Amino acid sequence: MTSVEVHIEKGPPAGPPSGPARHRAPWHLRANALVVAWLGLTVAAAAVGDGLPAPRWLLIHVFLLGAVSTAILIWSEHFAVALLRARTPEPRWSLSRLALLNAATAAVLYGVTAGPAAVAVAGAGVIVAVVLWHAAALVRLTRRALPGRFGHVIAWYVCAAGALAAGGTLGGLLAAHVGHGAVHERLHAAHAQVNLLGWVGLTVLGTLFTLWPTVLRTRVPERTRLASLAGLRLAVPGLALLTGGLLADLRWVAAAGVAAYAAGAAAALLPLVEALRARRPHTGAAWMLGAGVVWFEVALAADVVVVATRPAGGVAAALEPLLPLVLAGFVGQVLLGSLLHLLPAVLGGGPARFKENAALLERGWAVRLTALNAGVPLLALPVPRPLALLGWALVLASAAAFVVLAVTALTRAWAAEHPERRALASPALAGMTAGCLLTAAAVVVAVTGGSGPATVAATGTRTVEVTLSGMRVRPAVIEAAPGTALTLRVTNTDAQRHDLRLATGERTPLLGAGESATLRLAPLGEAVDGWCTVAGHRAAGMTMRIVPTGALARPGTDTGHGAHGSAGRATSPDGNGGTAAGTGQAGLDLAAPVSPGWRPYDATLAPAPGGAEHEVEIRVDDSAVLEVAPGVRQRMWTFNGTVPGPVLRGTVGDVFTVTFVNGGTMGHGIDFHAGANAPDGVMRTIQPGERLTYRFRAEHAGAWLYHCSTMPMTQHIAGGMYGAVVIDPPDLPRADREFLLIQGELYLGEPGSDAQVAKIREGRPDGWMFNGTAAGYDHAPLRAKAGERVRIWAVAAGPSSGTALHVVGAPFDTVYKEGAYLLRAGGAGGAQVLDLAPAQGGFAELVFPEPGTYPVVDHTMRQAEGGAHGLFRVGAP
């Protein structure tokens, strides 16, 4: 005898049907059309792939939430009715649940990928409610039914519904971004496990008790009921333990749970093996179901290993590669196998049509089965990309073939149901549809891709570090000269997984915590958007933008970044650098690598040479190309080829004889604040090739500025023509280390050019520099040891801004400013800032308390972030 349900599934008998049974075929027809439509969408989503927002998430949820959940809702009720020999419940309620589930699924899909998260959370709530309603309906069916042989199966369905209620709640929490980092990963793992093993796994196992013997056309084994009870008693508590263990970060609880679940599944599968021994599979449906169960076992074994060996936070990431195997091999195959067997039965229309439909759906099943199962391992194993693509092609082609056959069968059944509307299914309509679709596809191809220049000549290369962390991509904006071939080194520093995808198609793989990937971009043409494709992360703000230089500049001020770009290009000796900058303050990327071979201006201040007379030659060089910011080299006006110029140091009363030579290309002069001279003579402007002797006696102690005295002085000082004269106060105590920091403004662009002058006049520096390089001492930190007395001399060169010099983590105990001590060591007081107006100077002293890295900054934070920033690397004494 074959099992009971075959008779029931065959639907209405020929002849005048009676009562509610009359509606069964159309009801199932409509409902299964939904499943087939979701399957079609799944195939489409997989084929479109990267073009979608959150492609991975969308594919999984279109399939599982759309196709699979709809199918489970339909079929678990159908089987429950059949097995309990119950009256078909009012289809209105079943259809309402189905409609609600589908609407909620659409809400979740929309909410997570495009819309506000609240929509997704509401959708998840509705799904949980629907599935609980479904469970209640099943329980009511059982209560009303007479006791039967197969009542035990309903318990599996009810438990599966409970699992989705839990999993859906977790999904809602994920969509609402509750919990970040490791918590998020654990939520994710629990969500995936309880939904796949619970909602899908329990339903499949429960269904197979009767479906498998039916498909094999053999009797249901005697031990089924016992195996079912034992299996459920192991699997359900196991699932609860697994979920709880993952959520609470208790690895061994989770491992025990998954082991119990696996044991339960094994127990439930025993009668299936028994049935298999009685009769070998001989239909497509049987082979597909069998293969699906084999993949389920493979995945379950891998799951046990992963849960037992990984911390709960790493489970989701470790199972990621397994997901295609579970989705395609197990869930997809079981769904297709079941539909293959069940669709002809529910499509109805009498034995002749049943045979016709079965033959249609089984057409080429051996090829489809082989393709699917050959493709599945290629999806899960780390094979080269072409092989993985082949795997996807095999799996998708197999699924698509089924969809086409199923649609044909459904259309035929529909036409049979509605002979009066047959004309709608006419060849003319089909041809019209095909033609319109073809034309629409061609038009889409024709108009996509924008109209900008497709290729841009490369003008340089540049590497930018990009970090993914805390729902942000940093830097959020990368500015680069048009044509720059950017390389992005993307690192995920977060505890949860992220990736980065650019609108131009480049993408990183999903990066675990601490993992990196490199993206090489085509030469930059138009602005490019980037974002994290993990569901919801884009909406949460994980976006970035790469813009060509100039696109950010305010309208009407084309003197800003545009000049910066062209100047950088003009003076970059290797075509590198200069032209691309991660936008921080003023468009400079201070974290960019410095040019090869760059050496910082030595900040160490040597003690005053002996003697009371000093002779120095200072020579103007106004065509030196210097590194003014990391990776940015440009022409500067200099004294002796450096910015700042040479340091003169002596004691009070020393006489300095400076031979000033104009080796430049225009008139320059020099003005020593430390001296007392009539400006008319020594500070006069001399022409290229001329020289003068500037003699002064340093009557007063202090840190003095010297600078070019030629008008307009803003341009000459901003160009880099400044330096310091340090005159030690009498009885200056010895310090272990002395440094000199001269702070100046940085104006990118050719010195004296209109663009640069405009910025100088408006007081819009591109950055601030200590000793001639913005953030230079971030890249070449200053060295000291803990416990040493460190004296930092400082001069503010301006031309327009001063400094509020501050060392993070180490207060000053001595402050000497403009010729006087404001604070001396040994007292109770301390100081946090040495404040200097433009052209003022002084020093501060401190003792680093312990080894570490101490930033030295201009605490005018805009200026610190614009480059007036360096580091002290303090070692152990």
Place this chain on the structure above:
Amino acid sequence: MTWWSVVRFLHVLSAALWVGGQLTVSLVVLPLARRLLETERRGQVMRAVGRRFGMFTGAVFLPVQLGTGVAIAWRKGVTWTSLAEPGYGRILAAKLALFCAVMVAAGLHGWATGAGRPGFARAMAVSALVGSVGVVLLATALPAT
């Protein structure tokens, strides 16, 4: 008025004849044949019309269209790589792809007619017709320069 005008004229004329011929057969000849001729006679007439139109397609339309089309593309400086670029190249590529699809549909229509699958033959005929209207649409969308 150069020889290039003549080439363009031939291209447009031949396309007009082909698309217009299909439209005439589908919208004028077929309905009238259905109404005025009995089944057997109708089949004869339609097969004859189909065969004649197929001969016109193979002997005149395709050679003229391909020859003049390639010549115009050469004159425009179209290259394989430029076919992928947005604008003229992309639209032309889409038009060529659609044209190929139309030709496949027309071929299938001929095969299905001979193989006695009237339903499929009719579906293919209609999709070829709609597709060729789409080709005209894309041709008008090509930038003039």
